[in-house]
Amino acid sequence: MKKIVLLGYMGCGKSTIAQNLSKITNIPFLDLDKCIEERVNLSINEIFEKHGEVYFRKLEHEMFVELLQSSENTIIGLGGGTPCYANNHELLKGDDVVSVYLKASIDTLYNRLVHNKSKRPLIANMNEEEMKEFIAKHLFDRSFYYNQAKHKVSVDDKSVEETVQDILDILA
Ligand SMILES: Nc1ncnc2c1ncn2[C@@H]1O[C@H](COP(=O)(O)OP(=O)(O)OP(=O)(O)O)[C@@H](O)[C@H]1O
Ligand SMILES: O=C(O)C1=C[C@@H](O)[C@@H](O)[C@H](O)C1
Numbered sequence: 412m413k414k415i416v417l418l419g420y421m422g423c424g425k426s427t428i429a430q431n432l433s434k435i436t437n438i439p440f441l442d443l444d445k446c447i448e449e450r451v452n453l454s455i456n457e458i459f460e461k462h463g464e465v466y467f468r469k470l471e472h473e474m475f476v477e478l479l480q481s482s483e484n485t486i487i488g489l490g491g492g493t494p495c496y497a498n499n500h501e502l503l504k505g506d507d508v509v510s511v512y513l514k515a516s517i518d519t520l521y522n523r524l525v526h527n528k529s530k531r532p533l534i535a536n537m538n539e540e541e542m543k544e545f546i547a548k549h550l551f552d553r554s555f556y557y558n559q560a561k562h563k564v565s566v567d568d569k570s571v572e573e574t575v576q577d578i579l580d581i582l583a
């Protein structure tokens with residue numbers, strides 16, 4: 412069964428775009444972060460605080476494998492770091508996987524995240540200057556993994572509808 416997998420940096424719009432794509436295609440959407448939270452009954456912040464990032468990455472890998480194995484067509488929105496750990500990037504290349512990297516510039520990400528960081532533990536405690544520097548370096552480190560996706564869609568200066576249309580074109 413086909414899995415449409417959306418990936419990219421925190422704030423690139425994976426959850427927002429996946430929800431809208433799901434409405435149009437009638438393919439159910441599963442948000443990996445939400446699935447993890449429901450599995451352990453803790454928020455992402457609480458998992459990081461109580462158990463640390465290594466534990467989170469292990470759960471994230473297990474849940475991603477599980478979602479890929481389900482027998483339904485689904486849209487899966489990954490966490491921002493998912494492709495960058497536990498060889499998860501190899502799973503983006505599977506036969507039944509349509510993986511799409513939602514590519515956003517540092518400025519787009521910064522502008523979206525600066526007032527929206529509290530639920531994102533990696534940046535929650537940074538000031539504005541630190542955040543910009545962090546996003547720039549982090550995106551550079553992660554780009555190799557994001558670029559393993561089969562398709563790439565630029566999201567800068569696009570509305571949600573325009574980005575969704577770009578993905579529909581890929582699926583056509
Ligand atoms: N054109 C756009 N496309 C997508 N999101 C947009 C757009 N314009 C503004 N936004 C906003 O940017 C934010 C993107 O956040 P979203 O939670 O969808 O990203 P994410 O990639 O799922 O992040 P995370 O990895 O942290 O879960 C939301 O607040 C959304 O409303
Ligand atoms: O970019 C990341 O590493 C993360 C992104 C979020 O989606 C969550 O999965 C978590 O906050 C880690």
Ligand SMILES: [Mg+2]
Pocket residue numbers: 425426427442444488489
């Ligand atoms: Mg999300």
